[in-house]
Amino acid sequence: MCPGHVCNSAEHFDRYGEPVTTLQVHDVTHRYGQRGRTVTALDRVSLDVDAGELTAVLGPSGSGKSTLLSIAGGLLHPTEGTVTVAGTPLNELRRSQLQELRARQIGFVFQTHNLVPYLTVRENLEVIGVLLAGNRGPTTVRDRSLELLGELGLADRLGHLPAHLSAGESQRVAIARALLNEPYVLLVDEPTASLDTTLGAEVVKLLVDQAHDRGVAVVVVTHDHAMADLADRRVHLRDGRVIRSDPRPDPPDGGNER
Numbered sequence: 311m312c313p314g315h316v317c318n319s320a321e322h323f324d325r326y327g328e329p330v331t332t333l334q335v336h337d338v339t340h341r342y343g344q345r346g347r348t349v350t351a352l353d354r355v356s357l358d359v360d361a362g363e364l365t366a367v368l369g370p371s372g373s374g375k376s377t378l379l380s381i382a383g384g385l386l387h388p389t390e391g392t393v394t395v396a397g398t399p400l401n402e403l404r405r406s407q408l409q410e411l412r413a414r415q416i417g418f419v420f421q422t423h424n425l426v427p428y429l430t431v432r433e434n435l436e437v438i439g440v441l442l443a444g445n446r447g448p449t450t451v452r453d454r455s456l457e458l459l460g461e462l463g464l465a466d467r468l469g470h471l472p473a474h475l476s477a478g479e480s481q482r483v484a485i486a487r488a489l490l491n492e493p494y495v496l497l498v499d500e501p502t503a504s505l506d507t508t509l510g511a512e513v514v515k516l517l518v519d520q521a522h523d524r525g526v527a528v529v530v531v532t533h534d535h536a537m538a539d540l541a542d543r544r545v546h547l548r549d550g551r552v553i554r555s556d557p558r559p560d561p562p563d564g565g566n567e568r
Protein backbone atom coordinates (compact mmCIF):
# COMPACT_ATOMS: atom_id res chain seq x y z
CA MET A 311 0.00 0.00 0.00
CA CYS A 312 1.22 3.49 -0.76
CA PRO A 313 0.74 5.80 2.22
CA GLY A 314 0.04 9.15 0.59
CA HIS A 315 2.85 10.87 -1.28
CA VAL A 316 5.71 8.87 0.21
CA CYS A 317 5.08 5.67 -1.71
CA ASN A 318 8.42 4.08 -2.56
CA SER A 319 7.28 0.70 -3.72
CA ALA A 320 7.80 -0.33 -7.35
CA GLU A 321 4.20 -1.59 -7.43
CA HIS A 322 1.40 0.72 -6.49
CA PHE A 323 -1.76 -0.17 -4.59
CA ASP A 324 -4.84 1.72 -3.53
CA ARG A 325 -6.13 1.96 0.02
CA TYR A 326 -7.90 -1.38 -0.41
CA GLY A 327 -4.70 -3.11 -1.50
CA GLU A 328 -5.69 -3.29 -5.18
CA PRO A 329 -2.93 -2.57 -7.74
CA VAL A 330 -3.27 0.81 -9.43
CA THR A 331 -2.16 2.22 -12.77
CA THR A 332 0.93 4.40 -12.33
CA LEU A 333 -0.43 7.44 -14.15
CA GLN A 334 -4.14 8.11 -14.47
CA VAL A 335 -5.46 11.21 -16.17
CA HIS A 336 -9.20 11.14 -15.73
CA ASP A 337 -11.68 13.25 -17.66
CA VAL A 338 -9.42 16.31 -17.74
CA THR A 339 -10.58 19.59 -19.24
CA HIS A 340 -8.30 22.61 -19.29
CA ARG A 341 -9.16 26.15 -20.28
CA TYR A 342 -6.67 29.00 -20.56
CA GLY A 343 -8.04 32.51 -20.04
CA GLN A 344 -6.64 35.00 -22.56
CA ARG A 345 -7.69 38.68 -22.44
CA GLY A 346 -11.30 37.79 -21.78
CA ARG A 347 -11.12 34.98 -24.33
CA THR A 348 -11.07 31.36 -23.24
CA VAL A 349 -9.13 28.65 -25.04
CA THR A 350 -10.16 25.07 -24.32
CA ALA A 351 -6.81 23.31 -24.63
CA LEU A 352 -8.06 19.93 -23.37
CA ASP A 353 -11.58 18.61 -23.49
CA ARG A 354 -12.41 15.59 -21.29
CA VAL A 355 -9.15 13.75 -21.89
CA SER A 356 -8.42 10.45 -20.14
CA LEU A 357 -5.18 8.49 -20.25
CA ASP A 358 -3.86 5.53 -18.24
CA VAL A 359 -0.21 4.50 -18.33
CA ASP A 360 1.05 1.42 -16.47
CA ALA A 361 4.53 0.88 -15.08
CA GLY A 362 6.75 -0.37 -17.90
CA GLU A 363 4.60 1.14 -20.63
CA LEU A 364 5.46 3.86 -23.17
CA THR A 365 2.59 5.92 -24.54
CA ALA A 366 3.13 8.27 -27.48
CA VAL A 367 0.92 11.35 -27.74
CA LEU A 368 0.50 12.60 -31.30
CA GLY A 369 -1.39 15.53 -32.77
CA PRO A 370 -1.04 18.75 -34.72
CA SER A 371 0.41 21.93 -33.26
CA GLY A 372 -1.98 23.44 -30.73
CA SER A 373 -3.87 20.19 -30.12
CA GLY A 374 -3.04 20.22 -26.39
CA LYS A 375 -0.06 17.84 -26.13
CA SER A 376 2.19 20.02 -23.94
CA THR A 377 -0.78 21.06 -21.82
CA LEU A 378 -1.55 17.39 -21.21
CA LEU A 379 2.05 16.70 -20.12
CA SER A 380 2.09 19.71 -17.77
CA ILE A 381 -1.14 18.56 -16.15
CA ALA A 382 -0.01 14.91 -15.94
CA GLY A 383 3.12 16.08 -14.12
CA GLY A 384 1.32 18.35 -11.67
CA LEU A 385 2.83 21.56 -13.11
CA LEU A 386 -0.59 22.83 -14.09
CA HIS A 387 -3.91 22.26 -12.29
CA PRO A 388 -6.65 21.13 -14.65
CA THR A 389 -9.82 23.21 -14.80
CA GLU A 390 -11.76 19.94 -14.36
CA GLY A 391 -10.85 16.30 -13.86
CA THR A 392 -8.20 14.47 -11.85
CA VAL A 393 -4.64 13.15 -12.14
CA THR A 394 -3.39 10.27 -10.00
CA VAL A 395 0.28 9.30 -9.75
CA ALA A 396 1.09 5.92 -8.18
CA GLY A 397 -2.24 5.92 -6.37
CA THR A 398 -2.03 9.50 -5.09
CA PRO A 399 -4.61 11.99 -6.42
CA LEU A 400 -2.65 15.21 -7.04
CA ASN A 401 -5.60 17.46 -6.22
CA GLU A 402 -5.62 16.12 -2.64
CA LEU A 403 -2.05 17.25 -1.96
CA ARG A 404 -0.95 20.46 -0.31
CA ARG A 405 1.49 22.58 -2.32
CA SER A 406 4.55 21.26 -0.45
CA GLN A 407 3.41 17.65 -0.84
CA LEU A 408 2.87 18.19 -4.55
CA GLN A 409 6.36 19.65 -4.88
CA GLU A 410 7.80 16.65 -3.08
CA LEU A 411 5.89 14.19 -5.24
CA ARG A 412 7.01 16.00 -8.40
CA ALA A 413 10.62 15.94 -7.26
CA ARG A 414 10.64 12.27 -6.28
CA GLN A 415 8.20 10.52 -8.56
CA ILE A 416 8.08 12.46 -11.82
CA GLY A 417 10.80 13.17 -14.36
CA PHE A 418 10.34 15.85 -17.03
CA VAL A 419 12.21 16.41 -20.25
CA PHE A 420 10.99 19.62 -21.87
CA GLN A 421 11.20 20.70 -25.50
CA THR A 422 14.10 22.94 -24.50
CA HIS A 423 16.46 20.91 -22.34
CA ASN A 424 16.98 23.51 -19.61
CA LEU A 425 20.52 22.41 -18.79
CA VAL A 426 22.40 24.87 -16.57
CA PRO A 427 24.87 26.46 -19.04
CA TYR A 428 27.76 27.05 -16.63
CA LEU A 429 27.72 23.55 -15.12
CA THR A 430 29.35 20.55 -16.77
CA VAL A 431 27.37 17.52 -17.85
CA ARG A 432 28.25 15.72 -14.65
CA GLU A 433 27.45 18.74 -12.47
CA ASN A 434 24.10 19.25 -14.20
CA LEU A 435 23.09 15.88 -12.77
CA GLU A 436 24.88 16.03 -9.44
CA VAL A 437 23.62 19.45 -8.37
CA ILE A 438 20.00 18.51 -9.01
CA GLY A 439 20.61 15.05 -7.55
CA VAL A 440 21.96 16.33 -4.26
CA LEU A 441 19.02 18.73 -3.98
CA LEU A 442 16.61 15.83 -4.40
CA ALA A 443 18.67 13.24 -2.57
CA GLY A 444 16.79 13.34 0.73
CA ASN A 445 18.16 10.48 2.78
CA ARG A 446 20.26 9.14 -0.10
CA GLY A 447 23.78 10.49 0.33
CA PRO A 448 25.84 12.49 -2.19
CA THR A 449 27.95 9.40 -2.93
CA THR A 450 24.85 7.55 -4.10
CA VAL A 451 23.93 10.53 -6.28
CA ARG A 452 27.43 10.63 -7.80
CA ASP A 453 27.44 6.90 -8.47
CA ARG A 454 23.98 6.98 -10.00
CA SER A 455 24.86 10.02 -12.16
CA LEU A 456 27.92 8.28 -13.55
CA GLU A 457 26.01 5.06 -14.12
CA LEU A 458 23.22 6.82 -16.01
CA LEU A 459 25.56 9.01 -18.07
CA GLY A 460 27.54 5.90 -18.98
CA GLU A 461 24.36 4.04 -19.92
CA LEU A 462 23.31 6.90 -22.16
CA GLY A 463 26.66 6.98 -23.95
CA LEU A 464 27.98 10.14 -22.31
CA ALA A 465 30.89 8.74 -20.29
CA ASP A 466 33.38 10.76 -22.36
CA ARG A 467 31.39 14.00 -22.10
CA LEU A 468 31.30 14.36 -18.30
CA GLY A 469 33.41 17.54 -18.17
CA HIS A 470 31.77 19.27 -21.15
CA LEU A 471 29.59 22.36 -20.81
CA PRO A 472 26.17 22.17 -22.49
CA ALA A 473 27.29 24.66 -25.18
CA HIS A 474 29.90 22.11 -26.28
CA LEU A 475 27.45 19.26 -26.78
CA SER A 476 25.52 18.23 -29.85
CA ALA A 477 21.71 18.45 -29.81
CA GLY A 478 21.48 14.69 -29.32
CA GLU A 479 23.95 14.70 -26.44
CA SER A 480 22.12 17.57 -24.71
CA GLN A 481 18.89 15.64 -25.09
CA ARG A 482 20.46 12.57 -23.50
CA VAL A 483 21.83 14.62 -20.57
CA ALA A 484 18.32 15.98 -20.00
CA ILE A 485 16.94 12.44 -20.05
CA ALA A 486 19.64 11.23 -17.63
CA ARG A 487 18.83 14.12 -15.30
CA ALA A 488 15.12 13.32 -15.42
CA LEU A 489 15.86 9.68 -14.53
CA LEU A 490 18.17 10.49 -11.64
CA ASN A 491 15.49 10.41 -8.98
CA GLU A 492 14.24 7.05 -10.30
CA PRO A 493 10.80 8.45 -11.12
CA TYR A 494 7.71 6.31 -11.58
CA VAL A 495 6.56 8.60 -14.37
CA LEU A 496 8.72 10.12 -17.12
CA LEU A 497 7.16 12.85 -19.26
CA VAL A 498 9.01 13.84 -22.42
CA ASP A 499 8.00 16.64 -24.81
CA GLU A 500 9.20 16.20 -28.42
CA PRO A 501 12.53 14.48 -27.73
CA THR A 502 13.38 14.03 -31.37
CA ALA A 503 12.37 17.46 -32.70
CA SER A 504 15.92 18.80 -33.04
CA LEU A 505 17.62 15.50 -33.89
CA ASP A 506 18.42 13.81 -37.15
CA THR A 507 16.87 10.43 -37.89
CA THR A 508 19.70 8.30 -36.50
CA LEU A 509 20.01 10.22 -33.24
CA GLY A 510 16.27 10.44 -32.95
CA ALA A 511 16.01 6.66 -33.24
CA GLU A 512 18.66 6.26 -30.51
CA VAL A 513 16.74 8.51 -28.15
CA VAL A 514 13.55 6.62 -28.90
CA LYS A 515 15.18 3.29 -28.20
CA LEU A 516 16.58 4.61 -24.96
CA LEU A 517 13.16 5.76 -23.78
CA VAL A 518 11.56 2.45 -24.72
CA ASP A 519 14.29 0.63 -22.76
CA GLN A 520 13.71 2.86 -19.74
CA ALA A 521 10.03 2.06 -19.78
CA HIS A 522 10.42 -1.66 -20.28
CA ASP A 523 13.58 -2.39 -18.26
CA ARG A 524 13.05 -0.06 -15.32
CA GLY A 525 9.28 -0.24 -15.13
CA VAL A 526 8.82 3.50 -15.66
CA ALA A 527 5.51 4.81 -17.03
CA VAL A 528 6.66 6.97 -19.94
CA VAL A 529 4.60 9.49 -21.92
CA VAL A 530 6.25 10.98 -25.00
CA VAL A 531 4.91 13.77 -27.15
CA THR A 532 6.18 13.27 -30.66
CA HIS A 533 5.69 13.94 -34.33
CA ASP A 534 8.08 11.13 -35.10
CA HIS A 535 6.40 8.08 -36.55
CA ALA A 536 9.37 5.84 -35.81
CA MET A 537 8.88 6.62 -32.14
CA ALA A 538 5.13 6.26 -32.30
CA ASP A 539 5.54 2.82 -33.88
CA LEU A 540 7.66 1.67 -30.94
CA ALA A 541 5.20 2.90 -28.34
CA ASP A 542 2.95 0.48 -26.48
CA ARG A 543 0.04 2.85 -27.11
CA ARG A 544 -0.57 5.80 -29.39
CA VAL A 545 -2.97 8.51 -28.34
CA HIS A 546 -4.03 10.99 -31.01
CA LEU A 547 -5.17 14.45 -29.94
CA ARG A 548 -7.02 16.98 -32.04
CA ASP A 549 -8.45 20.26 -30.77
CA GLY A 550 -7.92 19.07 -27.21
CA ARG A 551 -9.79 15.78 -27.65
CA VAL A 552 -8.58 12.21 -27.88
CA ILE A 553 -9.71 11.18 -31.33
CA ARG A 554 -8.02 7.78 -31.30
CA SER A 555 -6.10 5.58 -28.90
CA ASP A 556 -4.55 2.44 -30.27
CA PRO A 557 -2.28 -0.20 -28.81
CA ARG A 558 0.81 -1.24 -30.72
CA PRO A 559 -0.05 -4.22 -32.91
CA ASP A 560 1.35 -7.47 -31.49
CA PRO A 561 4.53 -8.67 -33.22
CA PRO A 562 3.92 -11.63 -35.54
CA ASP A 563 5.30 -14.20 -33.04
CA GLY A 564 3.01 -12.76 -30.35
CA GLY A 565 6.01 -12.11 -28.11
CA ASN A 566 6.18 -8.80 -26.26
CA GLU A 567 7.67 -10.02 -23.06
CA ARG A 568 8.24 -7.63 -20.24
Ligand SMILES: Nc1ncnc2c1ncn2[C@@H]1O[C@H](COP(=O)(O)OP(=O)(O)OP(=O)(O)O)[C@@H](O)[C@H]1O
Nearest residue numbers: 342343344349351370371372373374375376377378
Ligand atom coordinates in the same frame (compact mmCIF):
# COMPACT_ATOMS: atom_id res chain seq x y z
N1 LIG B 1 -0.35 29.74 -21.36
C1 LIG B 1 -1.30 29.72 -22.29
N2 LIG B 1 -2.23 30.70 -22.33
C2 LIG B 1 -3.21 30.67 -23.25
N3 LIG B 1 -3.35 29.71 -24.18
C3 LIG B 1 -2.44 28.73 -24.20
C4 LIG B 1 -1.36 28.68 -23.27
N4 LIG B 1 -0.61 27.57 -23.52
C5 LIG B 1 -1.21 26.98 -24.58
N5 LIG B 1 -2.30 27.66 -24.98
C6 LIG B 1 -3.21 27.28 -26.07
O1 LIG B 1 -3.72 25.99 -25.78
C7 LIG B 1 -3.78 25.18 -26.96
C8 LIG B 1 -2.93 23.93 -26.73
O2 LIG B 1 -1.56 24.31 -26.59
P1 LIG B 1 -0.38 23.26 -26.37
O3 LIG B 1 0.86 24.03 -26.15
O4 LIG B 1 -0.79 22.30 -25.33
O5 LIG B 1 -0.36 22.54 -27.81
P2 LIG B 1 0.70 21.50 -28.41
O6 LIG B 1 -0.12 20.38 -28.98
O7 LIG B 1 1.74 21.18 -27.41
O8 LIG B 1 1.32 22.34 -29.63
P3 LIG B 1 2.82 22.24 -30.28
O9 LIG B 1 2.86 20.98 -31.11
O10 LIG B 1 2.89 23.46 -31.14
O11 LIG B 1 3.84 22.26 -29.18
C9 LIG B 1 -3.31 26.08 -28.08
O12 LIG B 1 -4.45 26.62 -28.69
C10 LIG B 1 -2.49 27.14 -27.40
O13 LIG B 1 -2.53 28.35 -28.13
Ligand SMILES: [Mg+2]
Nearest residue numbers: 375376377499
Ligand atom coordinates in the same frame (compact mmCIF):
# COMPACT_ATOMS: atom_id res chain seq x y z
MG1 LIG C 1 3.88 21.50 -27.36
